[in-house]
Amino acid sequence: MKNLCEIVKDLLPLYHDDVCSNESRSMVEKHLLECNDCKKYLDSMNNDFIQSNIEKATEQAKFDRLKGLKKKLFRKTMMISAVSVLCAIVVFLAGFSLIFHYEIPILYEDELLSVDIADDGVINILFNSKDYHCIYTYTKTIEKNGIEQDVVFVYYTDSIWTKYFSKPHKNEVKQFSIGNNIMVDSDKNGESILSKEDITAVYYLIGDYKNLAQMSNEEFTKATQDAILIWKKCTVL
Numbered sequence: 262m263k264n265l266c267e268i269v270k271d272l273l274p275l276y277h278d279d280v281c282s283n284e285s286r287s288m289v290e291k292h293l294l295e296c297n298d299c300k301k302y303l304d305s306m307n308n309d310f311i312q313s314n315i316e317k318a319t320e321q322a323k324f325d326r327l328k329g330l331k332k333k334l335f336r337k338t339m340m341i342s343a344v345s346v347l348c349a350i351v352v353f354l355a356g357f358s359l360i361f362h363y364e365i366p367i368l369y370e371d372e373l374l375s376v377d378i379a380d381d382g383v384i385n386i387l388f389n390s391k392d393y394h395c396i397y398t399y400t401k402t403i404e405k406n407g408i409e410q411d412v413v414f415v416y417y418t419d420s421i422w423t424k425y426f427s428k429p430h431k432n433e434v435k436q437f438s439i440g441n442n443i444m445v446d447s448d449k450n451g452e453s454i455l456s457k458e459d460i461t462a463v464y465y466l467i468g469d470y471k472n473l474a475q476m477s478n479e480e481f482t483k484a485t486q487d488a489i490l491i492w493k494k495c496t497v498l
């Protein structure tokens with residue numbers, strides 16, 4: 262019997278895993294009916310198997326949970342990164358826009374502009390300061406001293422860039438010209454209403470000069486009353 266027990270115990274792992282031959286299976290089952298010792302041995306094998314499966318399942322659950330957490334963390338990190346990149350882009354664009362496009366009117370001071378009349382009568386306005394961002398002009402027929410006159414109002418703006426950072430190019434003449442049909446009002450067909458000869462004066466605007474085009478004559482006169490005369494035709498008083 263002892264020898265048989267040894268043989269059965271050798272076979273029990275195969276029997277347990279259901280990989281032994283039919284003859285071995287019959288022999289083992291027959292022996293298990295008679296031998297308590299081998300039956301106990303098989304029971305302990307089953308218990309070990311169940312225990313090991315429970316441990317495996319617990320480990321797998323732990324692993325799955327950790328994997329889930331890692332996935333969540335990765336998603337969160339990606340989300341934070343994407344939002345950060347988006348914020349950085351928005352801040353960069355806002356900063357860029359502020360520095361290069363936010364306009365600050367340049368207040369008139371002595372010798373900011375000088376006027377030069379070319380041989381063909383074009384009025385050249387020269388900007389004598391460091392740099393500017395944009396020029397705005399507005400042509401209007403006004404009544405001054407009882408005479409109707411066509412005058413040009415002009416003002417310059419800085420951006421933060423031109424005010425604080427940009428360096429003027431050497432030998433660069435900052436000039437624009439009135440009278441080449443660009444700076445003079447046109448009608449709907451693009452035909453020039455005024456010619457350079459009609460312009461009698463150029464003023465630099467100060468104060469509230471937004472929406473000049475929408476203003477009534479009265480509002481316009483009020484908005485432009487402090488404009489500084491920078492040039493006028495000699496023949497006009």
Ligand SMILES: [Zn+2]
Nearest residue numbers: 266296298299
């Ligand atoms: Zn036995």
